[in-house]
Amino acid sequence: MRARVPLFRWPDLERRGIDDPTNACELLEMYVGPQNEPGDEQFQITVCTPSALAEQLRHQHFLIGRHYLFVRELRPAEVTRWLSDRIAVLEAPTWGELAEKIGRIGLWEFEDYED
Helix, strand or coil: CCEEEEEEECHHHHHHCCCCCCCCEEEEEEEEEECCCCCCEEEEEEEECHHHHHHHHHHCCCCCCCCEEECCCCCHHHHHHHHHHHHHCCCCCCHHHHHHHHCCCCEECCCCCCC
């Protein structure tokens, strides 16, 4: 089984845009589902430039980097194309196993969910 990404959303950028692509840290929502099947689930990743990371570290002494993607400049179309390509090559026998692999990139809405 492989995945498809029908939608990327930049919630904050949709409202205000990018002031400086070399100094940006933005949430990206990815809606991902199995190829040739209906439905999708949300994954989130923070896309951050080195200067924005340095700014965050001026205010916090420690920052865990899980579910972060670091880029030289925030170019939304390039980021989404790169992520789409990266997710497209992942494969697993079931959606749950595939979603866990995608969850290594972005926070899966059902991560750690138990019935």
